[in-house]
Amino acid sequence: MDNNHLFQYITSGQLMKFYKSKEWKALRVEALERDNYECQMCKENGKYHKAECVHHIKEVKPYPHLAMTLSNLKSLCNPCHNKVHDRIGIHLQEQGKKFVNEERW
Ligand SMILES: [Zn+2]
Ligand SMILES: [Zn+2]
Incomplete structure (x- = not known):
């Protein structure tokens, strides 16, 4: 399978095109099926x-050649996915530092 066009979407910053591609959608389903539609971090x-998204262990932008590698994918629920990307931490930092320490574990 030639994924060269997907590689180019990523390296040129068109991530939405990558995530909308039929190749990614097919691989995403493969990852979910491998993980039994179960969040691997909760597990x-x-x-x-229940898994709600598929996460790239090595992020797509710095590692575009791993974007279509099944072993680089992990099924996660949305709260775990946010934790992995530290979005909750960033959000709490905006509100004040004391919440950050309480949330960290
Ligand atoms: Zn989870
Ligand atoms: Zn992710």
Whole structure:
């Protein structure tokens, strides 16, 4: 399979085109099926949550050649995905530092 056009979407900053491609959508489903549609981070913590998204372990932008590699994908629920990207931490930092320490574990 030739994914050269996908590689180019990423390197030229057109990530939305990458995420809308049929190749990515097919691979995403493959990753979800591999992970039984289960959030892998919740699973590691002994909990169950339905997977809501597929995360790139090595991020797409610095590692475009791993964007279509199944072993680089991890099914996650949205709260875990936010944690991985530290979005919650950033959000709390805006509100004041004391919340950050309480949220970290
Ligand atoms: Zn989770
Ligand atoms: Zn992600």
